[in-house]
Amino acid sequence: MTRASEKRLTLVWLALSAITLAQYLSMSLGDHGAYRPNPALTVSVILLSLIKVRLVLMEFMELRRGPRLLRRLTDVWLVLTAVVLLGSYFAGPLLWAQ
């Protein structure tokens, strides 16, 4: 591989690991690590995870240089997943509370 592409992969991996550690710290320190509902932290954790997933798809799986259709499909899926997860989290209690 070229030095530039090798460096890029390393940067992506570092970013993925750093985001993971940030998510971990935010949950273990936020609200004293309590297991209580925390919408702000939950939203950030979910969005950060989707950013990580996008990084894996675009950089490790090389969709960045792949067919535009796959890139579009990826973003459609990411947005759909975000809507589904966040939608259930916020609207859920209103619709389903027992």
Add this chain to the structure above:
Amino acid sequence: MNELAIPAAQAHAKEENSSGIWFFVFFEAFLFTSYFAVYMVQRARNPEAFLQAQAQLSLGVGVVNTLILLLSSWTMARCVQAARTGAVRKAMRQALLTIAFALAFLVSKVSEWATEIGRGYSFTSNEFFSFYYFLTAIHFIHLLIGFVFLGLVVHQLRRPSPSQSQIETSATYWHMVDFLWLNIFALLYLIR
């Protein structure tokens, strides 16, 4: 391989990845989103029970497992790039590292399950744990299948003329195992 050949090699990257594996990857991606939806809806129905059960998971083990899979994706991507430029020995090293990380995840996951079952948390303990075992077990099965793909990479790299297409198809599958876990980790271990 000289520097001029590399752009040509990268141009070929688009064609090397067979479309079949991408159909599968997106199918699995949407499928898992539907599983997550069911989990989130059920969680919204009974947040306190889910939070209490979730507290029994080891956040630290979850993070370590996530970091291990991210490492494996990194080495897998390095393997593909090395193979593409003909650096077969380097590619082989990266492939073997990927297998090592995959094994580390496997051992970690099985021992985590053993610990939880030992503490009395099984599939039928409560609703959260049903989802936990279901999602992590389905992911684990994908991981096991991943070993076959990783084996194919090693097999190709041993041949005089490794099939870049086969290597990239395997890599695509492996990265899917990684990104599926990234969401599972967030939803089971992190969210409140």
